[in-house]
Amino acid sequence: MTTPVPLDRAKLLAARYRAAEARPYLASALYALTVVLSERVSTMAVDRYWRCYVAPAFVDATPVDELAGVWIHEAAHLLRDHHGRADRLPAAEQRDHRRVNIAQDCEINDDLLTDGLRLPPGRMEPRLFGLPGGRLFEEYLRNLPVSLPHPPDCGSGAHGVPAPWDLGEPSGTGTAGLGPVEAEALRRTTAQAVRAHTRTRGTVPAGWRRWAEEVLEPTVDWRKALTGAVREAAAWAGGAVDYTYRRPSRRTPALGGRVVLPSLRRPLPRVAVVVDTSGSMGDDDLAAALAEVSGVLREVGVGGNRVTVLACDADVHAVARVTAVDQVELAGGGGTDMTVGIRRALAAQDPPNIVVVLTDGYTPWPPEPVSARLIAALIGQDAPEPPPWAETVRIPTTR
Template sequence: MSAPEAGELDLDKLYAARLHAARVRPYLATALFALHVVASRRVPTMAVDRHWRCYASPGFVAGTPVEELAGVWVHEVSHLLRDHHGRSDRVARERGLTAPGDRLRMNIAADFEINDDIFGDGLVGPEGLVRPGHLLLPEGLLMEDYLRQFRLGPRTQDWAWLDCGSGADGDEREWDLGPDGANGLSPQQQDAVRFRVAQGIAGRPGTAPRGWRRWAEEAFHPPQPWRELLGAAIRSAVSGSGAGDDYSYGRPSRRSAGIPGVVLPALRRRPPRVAVVIDTSGSVSDAELGGALLEVAAISRAVGGRRDLVTVLPCDAAARVAHPLCRAEGIPLLGGGGTDLRTGFARALRLQPRPEVMVVLTDGQTPWPDAPPPCRTVVGLFPRPLSAGSWDEDDPDYEPDTPPDWARVVTLG
């Protein structure tokens, strides 16, 4: 077998490193061999795109021992298995991360999530490994958690070269072959690879680090992005005509130009008023009530952060005091009795001014109003098992009515 010419990618060495990685981490073998290699001198070391192509620098491969290259293989495929590109896109939208350094910060946070437990036991970490301990951060967290705990600065300036590709932070590079390039995996093929890897980890849980076991459990039981769905449901509810519409002279209508001497008001959209009815009956747990307050904060963000436009009403069989969100820290979720959220609907509709959107957070064990309220309605359901007797409320044969068709229903996590 002839040696590669100067400047060429040493595929034999790179494939030997991949084989070594598969031997020491057999549960990752399906993913490792699903990657298609692309030689690129524009990549600092090795990188992946979101279509499961692995870009390798010929100079880096030539100067790196096989054992360390095996560690890089595992590191890069970990970005793809853990969907760091998709998660980075979501967190960028949710937190408004659009600054030039934000994607680098996401890459670093994703590396923190991976590197804290994948090395050792036959896998050598490459030189310059990025670990959370370098910034005095704890191990075992997720990328999203690390993003909240550090900013770019003097301690991260040595990582400015870091570039694991769009597969790590979602930002397409100039050297990416893109969605139409050759040898990429379709989303369905990517899901199949992830499922096979999760099966391998679940079948031999004692051989995988804690981070991989956690990932495999979520791969089999993926969490629903319920906060994103809830926010989208609210935004959809207020996007129709009439919700949050008002006339204002602050910006005159363009039609004023056609009527000399007359100033017409313009129709402007303002954030809507939202009433949040929280089910505080005995069938709702303390943990779910705590989660409900977190949803109130998410609802506030969905309407542009206008806390003064959000009112919270605890309700079991009777509606409680309506609390403005500006006092969210001290909202008492009193209750513990039976459930009849119809009183909460009625109390919310008596608010002045009347809400334009109503959000109901409940386990669903309640009668519902016969007629739709005169405002858009979103129902957030706490999940309940469907086994026999799981809906028992003094009557073992009791089953709750499903939410009415006029409500937008979202299952909470």
């Protein structure tokens, strides 16, 4: 039986001090981490409550300068909200949390190594997979090979999946840690320190500068917002269960065939996309936005003949059930009234559960809520607000 190695706390804390001294703009985040000794981790790992789980054997075997790099690496997972971003990934991409962890390590280590920090051997970097530097982990994840070596687990504070060593939510009974409000405040404090350091010394790496600007002046990722809105609407539509006799209930045989009981069915959502083809709409922006909507619909499992596209200016010019963007006929070019397209969609023999309206917003809207979930995908940051009962996603233009 191997004798456990005692934790060299002085060495571990000396490494944290070195990291904070070398990168003072990260000092608040580094000292906010609560150290938890754990024989179950292989190196160091974090949870979403800003606890840092440390393997004594790893501390013993790793030089102080490399430990300093690992301190910054683990703090970066939490500062960049990797667990929150992982929670927002499509379900198919969340299944392999180790692969998510590799993509996250690529995002972090690329910046740390460019900054001249030392890290232990075996680190994950974009160049190992033939990928460019300076990207976010979501992009790396899409381009990583399916079969990958398993690196050390950076914990639930990185990939979001609970780890065997996690202490759970802070309860005030010895499980110290930060809650989500405190964590967000710490991110903003650190981002402000990055900005101030940049202005006075100008030595902050580009990756940290971009991160700080995003925290202090965030931009909404409209693709994620649109995906979330459509997914929520699809779940709402799919929850509209009803009874059907097409597939009898499994309890029917118990009644001896005298009575046929209906079964519950969960209908697949039907979607109508009303496309504003009036003269104020740019073809390039419209085509790009329509392609994104099609991708979102495929991602949430809506496709084939369950999507109808209506080209509309002041009148409906084309209606088609489509399976690909290049099948859409963007006819029109006159005035603008999306109410006409919405009402035409809802008057179909099989009316949609979800209506997505792609428009620049300069249009009349129905005076009251309609029978379907309506998502207004507004092209251009200056597009006027739709009615308050419509869900709104703003799509920036490329012009």
